Amino acid sequence: MLSLKKYLTEGLLQFTILLSLIGVRVDVDTYLTSQLPPLREIILGPSSAYTQTQFHNLRNTLDGYGVHPKSIDLDNYFTARRLLSQVRALDRFQVPTTEVNAWLVHRDPEGSVSGSQPSSGLTLESSSGLQDVTGPDNGVRESETEQGFSEDLEDLGAVAPPVSGDLTKEDIDLGAGREIFDYSHRQKEQDVDKDLQDGAEQDDTWSGEGAEALARNLLVDGETGESFPAQFPADISSITEAVPSESEPPGLQNNLLSPLLTGTDSPFDLEQQWQDLMSIMEMQAMEVNTSTNEILYSAPPGDPLSTNYSLAPNTPINQNVSLHQASLGGCSQDFSLFSPEVESLPVASSSTLLPLVPSNSTSLNSTFGSTNLAGLFFPPQLNGTANDTAGPELPDPLGGLLDEAMLDEISLMDLAIEEGFNPVQASQLEEEFDSDSGLSLDSSHSPSSLSSSEGSSSSSSSSSSSSSSSSSSSSSSSSSASSSFSEEGAVGYSSDSETLDLEEAEGAVGYQPEYSKFCRMSYQDPSQLSCLPYLEHVGHNHTYNMAPSALDSADLPPPSALKKGSKEKQADFLDKQMSRDEHRARAMKIPFTNDKIINLPVEEFNELLSKYQLSEAQLSLIRDIRRRGKNKMAAQNCRKRKLDTILNLERDVEDLQRDKARLLREKVEFLRSLRQMKQKVQSLYQEVFGRLRDENGRPYSPSQYALQYAGDGSVLLIPRTLADQQARRQERKPKDRRK
DNA sequence: GTGACATGTCATGTG
């Protein structure tokens, strides 16, 4: 039974808290209110279970709590109430499901982000993930434009005679190890933003210049920004299955290049911009439960791609979206994912090949084509229409990783929304922990003096603050601080000398309820005690098990201080302080103190009894006193344990929240890294593929050929059909595994 | 007068 109770009290409570943390809303209140009294009692315990208690005995401090009882009282008083409310509130964390605080970053000079931009994929319900953020907008454009382009491209069909004898047009080993994909161009790629600004001016002309650019056949190095003769259309989008391979006007092929670039989630300076914005917004960004996505992709002001995701027009936004618009200069107005600016990023310097029609869709969610590099930039998920026509892509390791991570992110965010977990709060919480050595987290909503006392008490082992501090903190509850509060429990069992004095005083027979009243007054107003000189020296005993001798010396005023006139007052006071059992003991002429009766070991207690000739009534009373005294201490300890349990639970909850916040931040970091990697791969793919020439010196058609990683790290040029087949195979494998 | 709170006490269960 005991174990069951313990399980129910602690286990259920902890379980409930854990459920609430993982997003399962457990409405404890419904159980606690009235409908299920047993559970209420189990969890909350008796009405006084979580209230202040006095722990009068040191000997019985549990589990090495080792706290001075006097300090425990006050600490626990406030902490218990606060913790109880927190524990109850754990299941009440409610955040409007779709309440989103989005920061719109828009450039003033070039036109602020239109009001419709808030509708960008910020909605979390439908698209809390990265994919959805860009999805709606992209998908439409993709489906509309890609199909036409790809179809045209297929007809273009670059027949590729072997450039060299070793290479066949079907399987050309580039001989380029992965080292070819070094990131030497990284730096220049980071200049994309600069190029973007320049490119923004070219936006309008790009689409019209598409044919011209193709004619010029200049290819811009996506990373270096250098223009070089493009001997074949650098159309990677057509490479992927996502793009239906159909005849396409040559001029449009170039347009397909941009999606690759846009598919890159963000330029390399995204990180810096991200952090800059974060520094500005601090953790407010994360305050949005869904925010991680928005922040991640919309925050970087200078990142056209990211802004596109967040600001993509035409994207429905859910009801409770609060937009925090941050004006940032330098951002073009239209950041649609497929806007020319974005598309031009990788090839910013070259206007020739950049006229990319916003048809190609590569969203953040785009997965890397597995071994098929072509598919890398045109993930099936995003290129819905394209995939349908072109067939599944080859799974991409990075793509899968990214997808999974993003899905996790989505789910994580959803979880955060559901459970009302506020990353900001969590992070702030963590900061508090970091700064504060950890304990007083709730100083804000706790009494002013609580933090310190709570800190001591929150540790279940009860490191215990000094009695003085505890008394000061407790005073807030009783509206008046009192150094004598710690003496409040002095109604306990008196020492020998006390008893003797009382006996001398006589008269005090029977229970006098006023004693407790007086004691309460004592801590309410210290001045009341100060009025009584002898009370200044009355050390109220909080500990039943303190040695009587010690009590004698500490509690009793010096005889010299006692005046004849005050003896009576003292007697009355002490008499009032006596417990009922003490009065009874006195009345029954019990020859020893209640302390001894209660605290002596059984053997010693029996010896003590044997030393005296006691009547049955006296023996019965002594046994009752002993029983009640022990039970009294037990009750106090029990209540203390309850408080400690709550404190431990609070600490556990705080730890879990802190861990959760940390994991969220880590996840954001990982996603950022993945996006960067993806962008790099895209650029490299584009570069490599664009440099390939068939035997006639013409570039390969992305619709017919694709690059593929070989097992040895080399890159192969294979027909798209073959790449598609391999992609399908690899797609099946994971599915089979799941089954 | 009433409710909340603190504390003590009893009954009961456990080891």
Place this chain on the structure above:
DNA sequence: GCCACATGACATGTC
């Protein structure tokens, strides 16, 4: 069976 302890339930006093 006794003892110590734990704990729910209740009683009582105080504010």
